[in-house]
Amino acid sequence: xDWEEYKTQYFNFLEAIRRSTVIxxxxxxxxxxxxxxxxxxxxxxxxxxxxxxxDQKEExxxxxxx
Amino acid sequence: xxxxxxxxxxxxxxxxxxxKSELSFTLYDVLVTQGxxxxxxxxxxxxxxxxxxxxxxxxxxxxQDIVMTIAHxxxxxxxxxxxxxxxxxxxxxxxxxxVTWEKALSHMTRESLFEDLMAEYIDSQFRGKSVADRAVYFxxxxxxxxxxxxxxxxxxxLAEQVRHIIMHNGGRIDARFKKRTGVTDLEVGSVYPLDDxxxxxxxxxxxxxxxxxxxxxxxxxFDEIPPNLIPVYKRTxxxxxxQ
Numbered sequence: 205x206d207w208e209e210y211k212t213q214y215f216n217f218l219e220a221i222r223r224s225t226v227i228x229x230x231x232x233x234x235x236x237x238x239x240x241x242x243x244x245x246x247x248x249x250x251x252x253x254x255x256x257x258x259d260q261k262e263e264x265x266x267x268x269x270x
Numbered sequence: 271x272x273x274x275x276x277x278x279x280x281x282x283x284x285x286x287x288x289x290k291s292e293l294s295f296t297l298y299d300v301l302v303t304q305g306x307x308x309x310x311x312x313x314x315x316x317x318x319x320x321x322x323x324x325x326x327x328x329x330x331x332x333x334q335d336i337v338m339t340i341a342h343x344x345x346x347x348x349x350x351x352x353x354x355x356x357x358x359x360x361x362x363x364x365x366x367x368x369v370t371w372e373k374a375l376s377h378m379t380r381e382s383l384f385e386d387l388m389a390e391y392i393d394s395q396f397r398g399k400s401v402a403d404r405a406v407y408f409x410x411x412x413x414x415x416x417x418x419x420x421x422x423x424x425x426x427x428l429a430e431q432v433r434h435i436i437m438h439n440g441g442r443i444d445a446r447f448k449k450r451t452g453v454t455d456l457e458v459g460s461v462y463p464l465d466d467x468x469x470x471x472x473x474x475x476x477x478x479x480x481x482x483x484x485x486x487x488x489x490x491x492f493d494e495i496p497p498n499l500i501p502v503y504k505r506t507x508x509x510x511x512x513q
Binding site: 207222248249 | 298335339470477481494
């Protein structure tokens with residue numbers, strides 16, 4: 205291995221560390237924005253989940269009363 | 271160029287609806303696996319739950335960062351020892367170790383045999399050693415002149431222990447972690463709280479250690495004295511403050 209090759213490995217290492225940090229930071233920014241301005245797709249999923257639970261509860265209540 | 275024509279920074283670009291949809295499903299999965307849907311169903315405080323969800327997800331991002339940083343550092347230290355061995359093959363010579371005829375004949379060339387022996391040598395030198403131990407190994411075994419700052423190795427040692435619980439215990443603290451790190455104020459079973467300050471310091475420590483190793487090996491084994499390529503970073507805070 206010559207020095208140029210080793211130097212390239214060093215720069216690749218530095219770039220990998222920076223990339224990892226940037227992904228973490230950008231991810232945090234996107235999450236912050238996302239949880240503060242929930243898109244319709246998310247509220248739809250939540251409300252859909254709530255509907256299913258509501259139906260299940262009503263179904264169970266019906267079975268108990270009958 | 272008028273202000274309206276200024277290009278937006280990359281992270282300010284609005285992400286598309288498909289991405290939002292995928293993120294929605296992923297976050298919903300996190301809500302379910304973290305048992306947070308119960309709280310939403312009870313309609314206690316949706317905003318509070320979402321805030322909690324944001325914190326959980328941010329911790330996951332920081333965990334990814336720690337895992338990758340330690341992995342890249344281990345990998346670069348490995349590459350550094352390979353660089354030394356290739357430059358000075360005599361380093362792996364050992365009169366105590368023997369090669370079987372079978373192994374010697376399984377290699378078509380001397381280079382191939384050397385690569386095999388070198389891999390064995392590196393494994394024997396680094397097996398079970400932490401990143402900090404490997405740095406000390408370079409100083410003691412190969413006489414590298416490394417300037418190891420106090421916080422540098424401490425940050426990396428703690429990060430390595432955190433990496434261990436992330437990989438083996440879902441990021442939750444166990445008795446082994448408490449014993450090895452001396453952390454006493456966190457309960458066994460709780461998720462180790464990572465903050466941006468600590469994660470940043472770990473990245474800086476990794477970059478600084480890599481830079482020290484690279485500079486010292488360049489000078490000692492390659493007779494190259496590069497300009498100072500160690501990134502000059504400023505720590506955001508001391509380790510203790512970041513906890």
